[in-house]
Every structure is written in C-alpha cells, then in structure tokens.
Amino acid sequence: MFKQIGAVTSMNVRGIPQRLGASLVIVIGIAVTVGVMVSVLAMAVGFDKTINSTGHADRAIVLRGGSVSELGSTISRDNTLTIMDAAGVRHGDDGKPVASAEALLIVGLPKKGEQSQANVTLRGVGPASFALRPEIHITEGRMFQPAVHELIVGRSAQGQFAGLSIGSKIALRDSEWTVVGVFDSDGDSHESELLADVETVLSAFRRNLYQSVVVQLENPDAFNAFKDALTTNPTLSVDVKRETDYYKSQAQQLNKLLNFLAYFVGSIMAIGAVFGALNAMYSAVAARGLEIATLRAIGFSSFSVVFSVLIEALALALAGGAIGAVFAWLFFNGNTVSTLGGNFTQVVFHLTVSPTLLITGIVWACLIGVIGGLFPAIRAARLPVAAALRAG
Amino acid sequence: MSAPTLVSIRNVSKRYQRGKQSVEVLQNLDLDIGQGEFIALMGPSGSGKTTLLNLIGGLDHPSTGEIRVGSERIDSLSDGKLAKWRARHVGFVFQFYNLMPMLSAERNVELPLLLTSLSSAQRKRNVAAALTVVGLADRARHKPSELSGGQAQRVAIARALVADPTLLVCDEPTGDLDRHTADEILGLLQALNREHGKTIVMVTHDPKAAEYASRQLHMDKGALIDAGAINAA
Known part of the structure; x- marks a missing residue:
C-alpha cells in the first residue's frame, strides 16, 4: 500500500509544474490567510506579553472599593498612610514602607507623523517608587526632581509620540513640563507612560486625591495577610489585588477582542482559501482524470488515489502556510504598535510572532489543505x- | 483438442441509466474465450464491444449474468477486490496509450509491479525484460513526450505484460497509429500471443487489424452475431 501511495503521490507532485497556475492559487491563498491571521494574533500575543510582564506577584495594588481600574479610583491621603502601614508591607533600610501612592492622569500628546493627539498616561509616583519598581532604569538623561515640573518618559512612549526627546517642553494643564530622562521597564506597559513626582503632579492639576497605592509585599505569600488587614479595616473601603492579577484583568477585554478579530477574520479568509483549494484541486483532479483512471484500471486502490490527492493538497497548503508564517514573522515580528489600554490611554507593545503562533498558522494551513483536497x-x-477512461 | 476455457460469459446483460431511460447495451450475451486465444471484437460504434471488453477486464460490473475468468467469478467482486484481481490478472492497452507523462518509459512500465511484492532489483529486471520484448530497451529513460506514437504504444504494451497477466485487454490499440506502425504493433501482439501464449482480447474497427487475431467476433446492438451473417449481408 505504501508503494502505491508513494508512486501515485510522486506522480502528483511531479505533475505540479504542469499545473503551476492552479497550484499557486492554493499556495498564495493559504499564504495570505495564514499571514493575516498570524499577524493579527501577533498583536494579541504582543499585547498579552506586555501586560503580563507588567506587575509582580510580590507587589499589590490598592484601589477604592468597586473600582475596576486606577482611573476610576480615588484614595485619600489618610487612607494611603493606613494602607502603607498595614501588615505584609516590606520596609526599606530606612524603616519606611516600600510603597508608592500614585496619581494617574490622562494627557493628550501628538503621535509621531500624525496630526491627531492620543492619550498618554502621566503617572505621579512617590519617592519609594523606584525602590518598588527596580525594573525601571534610566537609559538617557536623569531622574526628575520633586517640586519642579520635570518628567521622564518611557522608551515606548518616546517612540510613539512627538516632542518627547530630552529637553523638550510639554504643555500640561497650565504649566510647562520638561522631559529630563528616558526609561525602560523590561518592556512592560509602564514604558508607555510618563512619570513625574506625585505631589508635583497633584499640585499642578489641583488635585488632592491619589488613584492607587502600590506596595511591595514582604514576600508573595504575604498578600493574604495584607489584603485581610485592609479589607477588615472598617475605616477603609478598598479593593486589593496582586499587581499581576490587576494588569491581567485590565488586558482581558482587549485580548479577547484581538483574539476574536484574528480568528473571525482568519476564518472568513480560511473559508475563501478552502474554496480556492477546492477549485484548484478539482481542476487538478479533472486534469489528471485519465491518469487516475488508468492507475485504477491497472489495479491501484481508490484509497491510494484519495491519499495521494490529499498529500498533494497538504503539501501545497504546507508551502502556503510556511510562506504566510515566514512573511508574518519577517514583516511584523517586533513591530511597535499602540492601542487603547485599560485606562483609555495608549499602551505601546510589540507584535510577537511566537513559535506557537507559527505552529497555529501551519495547523490552519493543513486544515485548509485537508478540507480543500478531501472532496476532490x-x-x-x-x-x-x-x-x-471514457471521459478522458 | 481445444484449449481450456479462460473466460466464460453467461447470460450477461448491461444496462445504463440515462436520465429516466434505461439503455440496454449488452443483451443476454454468452461467450467462451479459450486460453491462448487472440480475439478481435469488431462492430459499429455503440454495438457494445468496449462495454464487453470492460466487463472482461473487470473494469465494470454486469447488470445481470455471470463472468468467470479462470476459476474466479468476477461479476460479484467488490470494487476493491476487483482492483486487486485486475492487478494480478489483466494487462490493459489503450488507444491513446494512457502513459503517465511525467514518468520515463521504464517508470511507466514499472507501475503494475508496484502492486506486487517484488523487490526493487527484481522490478528493474522485469521492466528491462518487458522493454526488450517490445524492442524499446534503448528508450527506457525517455519520457512519453519524447517517443513516437508507435513507441509509446510499445511502452504501453510492455506495461501491460510486465506483471505477466493472465489476459491482455486491448481497446483499439492501433486506432491512433498509421498503417505501418499499426502493423508493427499488431505483429507484436500476435507474437506475444503465439510465442508467449498470451490470451488477448482486442477491440478494433479495423478489419486489417482483426486479421491478426486467431478469432474474430462481431457485435451489433449489444449482441454477438456470427461471421456468416456478416458475410451474407
């Protein structure tokens, strides 16, 4: 049986150059389908990666009770002190809690190469913020000074928005702020933000309430003790989340949407590709009708014919899938894009064509090939x- | 003493459905073909000769009746079993050769041997022997497009006989050839019949081709008619 299948398949494959046009229809159709699907999924993967790399399990974020994001949360100065003094919070060498009461504001900045403005997060951070987030490194310039209108910008934000080079002045509310440094943050979503001293930010924007308090836990297991301490305190009405869980929940909706888009668009294109493959394989089988009939007259089994046609369709689909996947990887992997994040601000992330995505694309291609080849x-x-034989 | 019967056809009918109409192509046909005979099946278009040839070659099932080839009753075999039976017992020669255009002559000839358990070396030896019998050993590596019509038909004959079948079934084997080449091919078939004892059933329109056969059978309107009736007509 293997000899039969091998012989018929070999003939089919050798005949491909004679049916180059029809074969290319399959290859190109599937390549485009896989390329588009992998590219859209690369957005979901990249966004997910950025959000998942934001936050650590040994850090907790505290929001006002019932708030789903920092933007809808307010925490008074008194409460921030209570939160920072709670059980489970790590203290630094100076005896002070490693915690940061933060203010979050949305500011509009022009995007590079565009007339329109987009929202950027301006995060006011406390003095312990950089001990709290050791992943933040100044890569250019220097740290902002408190009490003056200075800020540092994330590397991704600088890549996406105009006027964020060191020394540039940004008009925020009624004042002018100077960019004094650029930071990276291991590729997490903070790289899409602008950071400044929280008290200076609150003062400039005439506010008196923080949005969140981020604390460093003594260890990841201290989370429950910390949470219990706050949620059982009758003077507080707060929600406590691990930082990792918080950012994951922020990304969930968008991630679902991106995945839906990828599979929806991919499915529609795949249906088109299946019809293309069906058409091309029907033509291929019709063109080889006499050859197939002759082989069957000689004694080759129907199964070997079915199998060989399927293998041919699969081979063409694999070629298309591989081309589409490589195309997506070459042209989209690592590309920087931005989208509206959980706080209605731009989150900058990199398209990530992961090995799993490449395999997903190839599996889709194979499915298209099998469906497209089976009926012919x-x-x-x-x-x-x-x-x-008569028809031939 | 007459040769033992190889093909026995009893009360065979074949009907096709064309739309709502049932067309009877063969009607209650009886025929015996002896081992080692060279039969020429003649008759006008639509007389049923190719249908009969297909039934003898196991390419089709009769609507009613019984067909035996050797000791095997083939009319009741399933499609899968019939394919296996064809591979063991029948060699086909077609009017337009039906060679695989992408394969060389030797690879075309090898095809039926891929259905056997022969080793690669044995297959090569058998292919070489078959090509030598048809006088094309020097064209083994050529593709069908590089061969003349006569040469292509010789390759097809080599393919038909390489697995040493019980029966050679030829459908208008010279229908696409000029007179001279046709005579060469018919001479080759005759030699295979006389020198190698091959039983051959050949459909032809050509009376000259039929003369190479040891027996001529005439068909009209789905039935066999005797030669005397034709001569009288």
Whole structure:
C-alpha cells in the first residue's frame, strides 16, 4: 500500500509544474490567510506579553472599593498612610514602607507623523517608587526632581509620540513640563507612560486625591495577610489585588477582542482559501482524470488515489502556510504598535510572532489543505473506472 | 483438442441509466474465450464491444449474468477486490496509450509491479525484460513526450505484460497509429500471443487489424452475431 501511495503521490507532485497556475492559487491563498491571521494574533500575543510582564506577584495594588481600574479610583491621603502601614508591607533600610501612592492622569500628546493627539498616561509616583519598581532604569538623561515640573518618559512612549526627546517642553494643564530622562521597564506597559513626582503632579492639576497605592509585599505569600488587614479595616473601603492579577484583568477585554478579530477574520479568509483549494484541486483532479483512471484500471486502490490527492493538497497548503508564517514573522515580528489600554490611554507593545503562533498558522494551513483536497480526492476515487477512461 | 476455457460469459446483460431511460447495451450475451486465444471484437460504434471488453477486464460490473475468468467469478467482486484481481490478472492497452507523462518509459512500465511484492532489483529486471520484448530497451529513460506514437504504444504494451497477466485487454490499440506502425504493433501482439501464449482480447474497427487475431467476433446492438451473417449481408 505504501508503494502505491508513494508512486501515485510522486506522480502528483511531479505533475505540479504542469499545473503551476492552479497550484499557486492554493499556495498564495493559504499564504495570505495564514499571514493575516498570524499577524493579527501577533498583536494579541504582543499585547498579552506586555501586560503580563507588567506587575509582580510580590507587589499589590490598592484601589477604592468597586473600582475596576486606577482611573476610576480615588484614595485619600489618610487612607494611603493606613494602607502603607498595614501588615505584609516590606520596609526599606530606612524603616519606611516600600510603597508608592500614585496619581494617574490622562494627557493628550501628538503621535509621531500624525496630526491627531492620543492619550498618554502621566503617572505621579512617590519617592519609594523606584525602590518598588527596580525594573525601571534610566537609559538617557536623569531622574526628575520633586517640586519642579520635570518628567521622564518611557522608551515606548518616546517612540510613539512627538516632542518627547530630552529637553523638550510639554504643555500640561497650565504649566510647562520638561522631559529630563528616558526609561525602560523590561518592556512592560509602564514604558508607555510618563512619570513625574506625585505631589508635583497633584499640585499642578489641583488635585488632592491619589488613584492607587502600590506596595511591595514582604514576600508573595504575604498578600493574604495584607489584603485581610485592609479589607477588615472598617475605616477603609478598598479593593486589593496582586499587581499581576490587576494588569491581567485590565488586558482581558482587549485580548479577547484581538483574539476574536484574528480568528473571525482568519476564518472568513480560511473559508475563501478552502474554496480556492477546492477549485484548484478539482481542476487538478479533472486534469489528471485519465491518469487516475488508468492507475485504477491497472489495479491501484481508490484509497491510494484519495491519499495521494490529499498529500498533494497538504503539501501545497504546507508551502502556503510556511510562506504566510515566514512573511508574518519577517514583516511584523517586533513591530511597535499602540492601542487603547485599560485606562483609555495608549499602551505601546510589540507584535510577537511566537513559535506557537507559527505552529497555529501551519495547523490552519493543513486544515485548509485537508478540507480543500478531501472532496476532490473522494470524487476522483469514486468515479467509475470505465466512465473515467471514457471521459478522458 | 481445444484449449481450456479462460473466460466464460453467461447470460450477461448491461444496462445504463440515462436520465429516466434505461439503455440496454449488452443483451443476454454468452461467450467462451479459450486460453491462448487472440480475439478481435469488431462492430459499429455503440454495438457494445468496449462495454464487453470492460466487463472482461473487470473494469465494470454486469447488470445481470455471470463472468468467470479462470476459476474466479468476477461479476460479484467488490470494487476493491476487483482492483486487486485486475492487478494480478489483466494487462490493459489503450488507444491513446494512457502513459503517465511525467514518468520515463521504464517508470511507466514499472507501475503494475508496484502492486506486487517484488523487490526493487527484481522490478528493474522485469521492466528491462518487458522493454526488450517490445524492442524499446534503448528508450527506457525517455519520457512519453519524447517517443513516437508507435513507441509509446510499445511502452504501453510492455506495461501491460510486465506483471505477466493472465489476459491482455486491448481497446483499439492501433486506432491512433498509421498503417505501418499499426502493423508493427499488431505483429507484436500476435507474437506475444503465439510465442508467449498470451490470451488477448482486442477491440478494433479495423478489419486489417482483426486479421491478426486467431478469432474474430462481431457485435451489433449489444449482441454477438456470427461471421456468416456478416458475410451474407
């Protein structure tokens, strides 16, 4: 049986150059489908990666009770002190809690190469913020000074928005702020933000309430003790989340949307590609009708004919899938894009064409190939031999 | 003493459905073909000769009746079993050769041997022997497009006989050839019949081709008619 399948498949494959046009229809159709699907999924993967790398399990974020994000949360100065003094919070060498009461504001900045403005997060951070987030490194310039209108910008924000080079002045509210430094943050979502001293920010924007308090826990297991301490305190009405869980929940909706888009668009294109493959394989089988009938007259089994047509369709689909996946990887992997994040501000992330995505694309291609090849293969095998010889 | 019967056809009918109409192509046909005979099946278009040839070659099932080849009753075999039976017992020669255009002559000839358990070396030896019998050993590596019509038909004959079948079934084997080449091919078939004892059933329109056969059978309207009736007509 293997010899039969090998012989018929070999003939089919050798005949491909004679049916180059029809074969290319399959290859290109599937390549485009896989390329588009992998590219859109690369957005979801990249966004997910950025959000998942934001936050640590040994850090907790405290928001006002019932708030789903920092933007809808307010925490008074008194409460921030209570939160920072709670059990489970790590204290630094100076005896002070490693915690940061933060203010979050949305500011509009022009995007590079565009007239329109987009929202950027301006995060006011406390003095312990950089001990709290050791992943933040100044890569250019220097740290902002408290009490003056200075800020540092994330590397991704600088890449996306105009006027964020060191020394640039940004008009925020009624004042002018100077960019004094650029930071990176291991590729997490903070790289899409602007950071400044929290008290200076609150003062400039005439506010008196923080949005969140981020604390460093003594260890990841201290989370429950910390949470219990706050949620059982009758003077507080707060929600406590691990930082990792918080950012994951912020990304959930968008991630779902991106995945839906990728599979929805991919499915529609895949249906088109299946019809293309069906058409091309029907043509290929029709063009080889006499050859197939002759082989069956000689004694080759219907199964070997079905199998060989399927293998041919699969081979073409694999070629298309591989081309599409490589195309997506070459042209999209690492590309920087931005989208509206959980706080209605731009989150900058990199498209990530991961090995899993490449395999997903190839699996889709194979499915398209199998579906596109199956019906023509069955038809070729079921046509009565005598009738097929006559028709040929 | 007459040769033992190889093909026995009893009360065979074949009907096709064309739309709502049932067309009877063969009607209650009886025929015996002896081992080692060279039969020429003649008759006008639509007389049923190719249908009969297909039934003898196991390419089709009769609507009613019984067909035996050797000791095997083939009319009741399933499609899968019939394919295996064809591979063991029948060699086909077609009017337009039906060679695989992408394969060389030797690879075309090898095809039926891929259905056997022969080793690669044995297959090569058998292919070389078959090509030598048809006088094309020097064209083994050529593709069908590089061969003349006569040469292509010789390759097809080599393919038909390489697995040493019980029966050679030829459908208008010279229908696409000029007179001279046709005579060469018919001479080759005759030699295979006389020198190698091959039983051959050949459909032809050509009376000259039929003369190479040891027996001529005439068909009209789905039935066999005797030669005397034709001569009288």
